[in-house]
Amino acid sequence: MDIVKDLRAIVGAEHVLTSALEAYETDWRGVFRGRALAVVLPADTTQVAAVVAACAASRVPIVTQGGNTGLVGGAVPDQSGRQILLSLKRMHRVRELDVQNATVTVEAGCVLQTVQHQADAAGLLFPLRLAAEGSCTIGGNLASNAGGTQVLRYGNARELCLGLEVVLPDGRIWNGLSGLRKDNSGYDLRQLYIGSEGTLGVITAAVLRLFPRPASMMMAWLSVPSAAAAIALHEHAQRQLGATLTAFELMGQAAVSLADRHFPHLRAPAPDSSPWFVLLEQSSDLPETLARPRFEAMLQAALEQRYINDALVAASIDQAQRLWHLREAIPLAQAREGFNLKHDIAVPVSGIAGFLDAVETTLRERLPDIRLILLGHVGDGNLHYNVQAPAGDDGAAILAQHQAWITGRIYDAVQAHGGSISAEHGVGAFKVAELAARKDAVALDLMRSIKQALDPLQLMNPGRMLTAAR
Ligand SMILES: Cc1cc2nc3c(=O)[nH]c(=O)nc-3n(C[C@H](O)[C@H](O)[C@H](O)COP(=O)(O)OP(=O)(O)OC[C@H]3O[C@@H](n4cnc5c(N)ncnc54)[C@H](O)[C@@H]3O)c2cc1C
Incomplete structure (x- = not known):
């Protein structure tokens, strides 16, 4: 297909896979299995932007994948064989560690444990902790607003992130890599992307908060x-x-x-x-x-x-x-x-x-x-x-x-009991019907309006989190 040719031109032929894709197409539990048109592994944000723009031009849907440890089937393609699987695992650089600002700026494919170790080496703490930390990525953590075992004290991923870099569904790059604790200059776009499960764009980098290490x-x-x-x-x-x-x-x-x-x-x-x-x-x-x-x-x-x-x-x-x-x-x-x-x-x-x-x-x-x-x-x-x-x-x-x-x-x-059917794993493909049936109708309308405004072609993780209408 032409799109595969285009993608090879962007990231290099060896980084566009079209065979032996099973590990990418199957989720951690082995419950969700799909079929991808190709798996694309960009090296940097510019390549992600070019891949997304090419897919938008050809109306090809994209499923973004980090460590593929998610438990709700959000990171694997559907059965259509039409979706591109965008894996960020080559994007694992730590861009900057600012000890005085107590922040670290990392690419989205950086494995959580790597960030923990980097913080530790600087005498600081990155407190997101979960059993999949050896393979899940910061992009996946933020996209699913991961929780884990330290939320009680430090909050979930949402509270640990100060800034984001995101490739929008049309291929533009939003540079929101701020390390500020205070910034009331308009809507908090960062919070919109955190927990959006790949449905609004691709998170390519993040500024994360670090904390003093306990004695x-x-x-x-x-x-x-x-x-x-x-x-x-x-x-x-x-x-x-x-x-x-x-x-x-x-x-x-x-x-x-x-x-x-x-x-x-x-x-x-x-x-x-x-x-x-x-x-x-x-x-x-x-x-x-x-x-x-x-x-x-x-x-x-x-x-x-x-x-x-x-x-x-x-x-x-x-x-x-x-x-x-x-x-x-x-x-x-x-x-x-x-x-x-x-x-x-x-x-x-x-x-x-x-x-x-x-x-x-x-x-x-x-x-x-x-x-x-x-x-x-x-x-x-x-x-x-x-x-x-x-x-x-x-x-x-x-x-x-x-x-x-x-x-x-x-x-x-x-x-x-006034609870939520999704606490920390997200909605993905797994709970999409339940969410449509059980979430407040006004909230669902607002969510669909946001999706329509940011991803009018419905190409980012389609069919995940939201159905088209009730
Ligand atoms: C043994 C085990 C224990 C776990 N324990 C916990 C726990 O305690 N707390 C918890 O919250 N979760 C837990 N999880 C679930 C999972 O590890 C987390 O949801 C994790 O944050 C997913 O990260 P990932 O990189 O593997 O994301 P993936 O599984 O690759 O993707 C998850 C979702 O994020 C999207 N996504 C991934 N990367 C990006 C990106 N860069 N930009 C935009 N969208 C993206 C995907 O499309 C998908 O919708 C556990 C999983 C396992 C297997």
Whole structure:
């Protein structure tokens, strides 16, 4: 096709792939598989702009891909074979690290872990932390407004970004690479692009905020008698630790047991001993000798209040890392275990215990043997309400048969509790129909108006996030 010839002329023939594309065309979970016209790998922003302009001229749709770790099928093409897959993985330069301004400017294909390491080498912290950090990219993090385990203290990707460079759907480059903390000179276009999931343009670079590195970290693995106790513990820990509380991860017993079974070398502490576990982390400006008493006093009071039954305080960095790996291994264990349904949802923190009770009761009435793999960044009200096929040969068939009913009941309860059906993973292809059915009609109209204004040819990630009309 002519467009492929045009693209080869822009990025070089060796950077336009037309065969053996499966790794690009299949999402991380292996649930979404599409077919691309070609995979294009530009080297810089100018090439991205030229690729986008050529596609616009030929009316060829573009799906942008970073690390392809997204969980909602937003970064892989559809089945049409007409879409270009634009991979930014060659664009991984760190353009500038400004220690005094506490910012780093990176290209969108830069892997999150690289940014963390660069910040660390400068004695600073880039606090976005998630299990896919070894392969997800800054562009993907911003396009999906990633969350992760430190949102409680530092906010999600949206709050960690000061400036953007974006290639617009017509091929123009918007240079918004500002490192300013204050800039009220009009609409905040940066925030429009963050979380837009590739539907409004291609993020090519970003200015990210850095923070002072904590002097000490304390971490505890806690056995918690109930979800309500976990929420009470969260409130208690926030009062006692203030801004030094950096992580509060809730995990159900089935989730920890599953990770333990698939990753026994991580040595889960007594995985069957409690219905719930919490991984709690304090990061302090004070050295450990001064920070530890406050942490231990908080735990002691939590024991007395019966918010927790038992506490294991990590005795070394190694042990703390092993416990973090255990938490991060849960989605990997689910993938190994086989067919499961993922629901990345948010409800107000105060509603979490009631939500969990209500949904479990509803689901178990019809499917008593269903396996609920529950975990979440509870301080943000974000739950991963995951449902694994019941054990046994016909488990997957049972789950498949009831899939729509299960998801419907979970999302009904989310709405009844004033929540959101997409907390941090985005909408992608996965939730596009649910969003159209459940989001406020006026909000949907506004979103469609923005899409129409910025991408009138509907070429950027078409069919993702938004449907044409209700
Ligand atoms: C094991 C595991 C754990 C995870 N844990 C978390 C977690 O704790 N919190 C969380 O938020 N997410 C989590 N995720 C989901 C995923 O890692 C994040 O959404 C991540 O931010 C995606 O980055 P990526 O580079 O892989 O993006 P991709 O998957 O490549 O793309 C994601 C979306 O962004 C768009 N996009 C990508 N790059 C650009 C760009 N440069 N410009 C415009 N659009 C672009 C794509 O079109 C797609 O719609 C997890 C995933 C896995 C596999």
